[in-house]
Amino acid sequence: MLLMPDQNWQWKYNASYDVLSISLGPDMEFLTPYKNKVLIPDALGSSEFDVEHARYYMDIVERLGKRMSLADAYLVQLALNATAARFMLKPQMPKSWFFESSDVCVFSEPGKLFDLRCNGNRVQVLVVETSLQASLVMSLEESCALSDSKNLKRFDTIKVMHDRLHPLRAQQQIVAA
Structure with missing residues (x-):
């Protein structure tokens, strides 16, 4: 309900x-x-x-x-x-250095879902707030190690530049002819 x-x-x-x-x-x-x-x-x-x-x-x-x-x-x-x-929440400064750059330009808005890539892992995130160059995102994953001493847990927020947001992979359907 x-x-x-x-x-x-x-x-x-x-x-x-x-x-x-x-x-x-x-x-x-x-x-x-x-x-x-x-x-x-x-x-x-x-x-x-x-x-x-x-x-x-x-x-x-x-x-x-x-x-x-x-x-x-x-x-x-x-x-x-x-x-x-x-x-x-208090305003945050971007911490994009934890994540890989994307080669795809994205349009970010609250409620959109993206992936962040960190140390070979994908972290699905929800855009909470966006500005001209960066977005505040909330992690939807159980946990992701950003470094030896820092973890991003489910519902934690982090601000990243838009060039770190990766579009979600579309499920591909292969049909044999």
């Missing part, structure tokens, strides 16, 4: 778990993976899940629902984490 935003939704900082959460009503709270150190100051209190947040959340749900076959619960989890990343 997809969750639809309503006026009871509210951003809250959950001090017990040291993460940003979204109160979805009196008996339901969604915990994001985003800790205090990556959050903007406004996220450390309580604030409204406003119309702009709801619109973004619904747009991500719609876009991902068309592109991927996902269970509703996972789709909601992706969309809520993307919304939190878009509106509640």
Whole structure:
């Protein structure tokens, strides 16, 4: 069952778990993976899940629902984490050096899916926010080692230049004649 935003939704900082959460009503709270150190100051209190947040959340749900076959619960989890990343995380500088360049020019927009290539591995990412030269992306993979000391885990965000975004491989269908 997809969750639809309503006026009871509210951003809250959950001090017990040291993460940003979204109160979805009196008996339901969604915990994001985003800790205090990556959050903007406004996220450390309580604030409204406003119309702009709801619109973004619904747009991500719609876009991902068309592109991927996902269970509703996972789709909601992706969309809520993307919304939190878009509106509640501190700005980041690009860290493109971890990833291989692409020879294909891409058009990046929120809700689009791409691959990043790192150390011979592909990491599927969701574009959360985009600017003229770079995009903030959220990892959809369990884990990816960026270096000996840095890992990118599921729902972690990283900003990369557009030339690092690789289009998803289209499934090729070979028909013998």
